Amino acid sequence: MEREAIVALDKARVWHPYTAMERYIAEGDPIVAASAEGPWITDLDGHRYFDANSAWWTANLGHRHPRLVAALVEQAASLTHVAYGDCVHEQAASLASELCAIAPEGLSRVFFTDDGSTAVEAAVKLCAQLHRQRGAARSRFVALSGAFHGETTGATSLGGIEAFTRPFDAVRFEVVRVPTPAEAASGAGWERAFGEVERAFSQHGGDIAAVVIEPIVQGAAGMLVHPPGYLRAVRDLTRRHGALLVADEVFTGLYRTGARWACDLAGVAPDLMCLSKSLSSGVLPFGAVLASDAVFEGFHGGRDRAFLYGHTYFGNPLGCAVARAALRVYRDEDIPARVARSAPIIAARFAEMARRDDVTAHRAIGMIGALDLGAEGYLSDEGRRVFDAARRRGVCLRPLGDTVYVTPPLNTSEADLRWLLDVVEESLDEALSRR
Numbered sequence: 165m166e167r168e169a170i171v172a173l174d175k176a177r178v179w180h181p182y183t184a185m186e187r188y189i190a191e192g193d194p195i196v197a198a199s200a201e202g203p204w205i206t207d208l209d210g211h212r213y214f215d216a217n218s219a220w221w222t223a224n225l226g227h228r229h230p231r232l233v234a235a236l237v238e239q240a241a242s243l244t245h246v247a248y249g250d251c252v253h254e255q256a257a258s259l260a261s262e263l264c265a266i267a268p269e270g271l272s273r274v275f276f277t278d279d280g281s282t283a284v285e286a287a288v289k290l291c292a293q294l295h296r297q298r299g300a301a302r303s304r305f306v307a308l309s310g311a312f313h314g315e316t317t318g319a320t321s322l323g324g325i326e327a328f329t330r331p332f333d334a335v336r337f338e339v340v341r342v343p344t345p346a347e348a349a350s351g352a353g354w355e356r357a358f359g360e361v362e363r364a365f366s367q368h369g370g371d372i373a374a375v376v377i378e379p380i381v382q383g384a385a386g387m388l389v390h391p392p393g394y395l396r397a398v399r400d401l402t403r404r405h406g407a408l409l410v411a412d413e414v415f416t417g418l419y420r421t422g423a424r425w426a427c428d429l430a431g432v433a434p435d436l437m438c439l440s441k442s443l444s445s446g447v448l449p450f451g452a453v454l455a456s457d458a459v460f461e462g463f464h465g466g467r468d469r470a471f472l473y474g475h476t477y478f479g480n481p482l483g484c485a486v487a488r489a490a491l492r493v494y495r496d497e498d499i500p501a502r503v504a505r506s507a508p509i510i511a512a513r514f515a516e517m518a519r520r521d522d523v524t525a526h527r528a529i530g531m532i533g534a535l536d537l538g539a540e541g542y543l544s545d546e547g548r549r550v551f552d553a554a555r556r557r558g559v560c561l562r563p564l565g566d567t568v569y570v571t572p573p574l575n576t577s578e579a580d581l582r583w584l585l586d587v588v589e590e591s592l593d594e595a596l597s598r599r
């Protein structure tokens with residue numbers, strides 16, 4: 165099919181995510197992807213674009229990693245899906261065991277889901293049911309301002325980015341909202357933000373089911389980074405009050421921050437940990453919730469105490485096979501060492517770019533670099549202008565409102581990474597000189 169025909173069909177029938185469709189239909193000029201390999205997307209006319217956000221933070225090993233593709237093809241030749249429960253299979257059993265072997269201490273059970281939102285949704289329900297079965301139902305969840313935990317209604321209730329949540333206020337459950345501890349947002353140390361969590365517990369103590377948090381990096385908020393001390397303090401506080409700590413590592417999990425889990429940076433083990441994006445590394449939708457022994461044992465007993473919850477594609481063998489291959493690649497290609505080499509390059513360049521007058525803040529951790537252009541937040545057009553300038557240079561640099569950031573594949577070569585950062589700087593030059 166020709167490019168124009170595809171775009172016409174798309175504009176006639178597809179409703180895009182996160183998109184003002186009327187404007188897109190009138191003036192949108194999308195990249196029509198034909199193939200992708202490593203960090204590169206190739207369009208129908210043969211132009212290459214570096215995928216600076218790794219397909220929305222999923223393709224941590226690059227697009228179509230040959231070992232992941234091989235695992236998918238091999239699995240598809242024998243078993244694509246069975247209903248889990250009456251049937252079990254090697255892929256799910258082995259993946260669960262392999263995940264527990266590398267999980268933060270105490271996480272010893274795996275509940276599979278379809279994606280990140282459903283992992284968070286399952287975690288919320290696990291918390292609610294667990295407290296009820298321990299004898300005292302608890303109705304409140306604590307979540308951060310700027311939080312993003314997905315798009316199902318429960319996950320949206322936890323969400324703290326107004327542009328995403330406001331339209332659904334009528335159907336969201338109430339959450340105890342505490343300020344983000346990220347210095348870029350609060351301008352203060354984390355202790356003050358933690359004081360607000362303490363206040364929430366002294367006010368609602370026995371009714372708080374869990375604190376749900378994106379550990380260390382709040383991705384969708386604009387890559388806001390907070391110090392490990394905050395996470396440790398929240399862990400201690402939740403323990404003291406018999407509340408659970410849910411770590412949403414859908415974005416941070418598997419070395420994005422440099423550590424295997426962002427929780428590791430604080431030496432913290434949560435009660436529940438949500439995984440998705442990097443787990444199947446951009447090959448297909450897949451997710452999981454890891455739970456501690458104590459959480460699991462809270463569901464022992466008869467059917468009336470069981471977790472009567474599940475998704476149709478629970479433990480999908482294709483997803484499991486790809487995730488197992490990904491775990492092997494993270495190990496065999498020594499991804500942590502590669503991130504350790506690349507992280508200082510990203511950090512140094514973002515610090516340099518932050519010297520510009522028009523950059524109001526910046527941060528970097530692991531394979532994440534971000535800077536703010538100080539415009540009106542998520543709905544601003546500023547980042548979009550940088551995107552257009554980068555696209556002309558062969559980089560797909562999707563912004564988060566006025567936050568320009570890179571989250572490239574973790575195995576990006578040093579030469580490609582340096583080139584990418586050059587393009588980010590040139591694109592800022594071009595976009596900002598014209599405002």
Ligand SMILES: *Cc1c(COP(=O)(O)O)cnc(C)c1O
Nearest residue numbers: 279280281312313314383414415
């Ligand atoms: C993307 C994301 C989700 C939602 O995952 P989906 O697969 O899009 O449903 C949840 N939590 C965090 C931290 C995320 O970044």
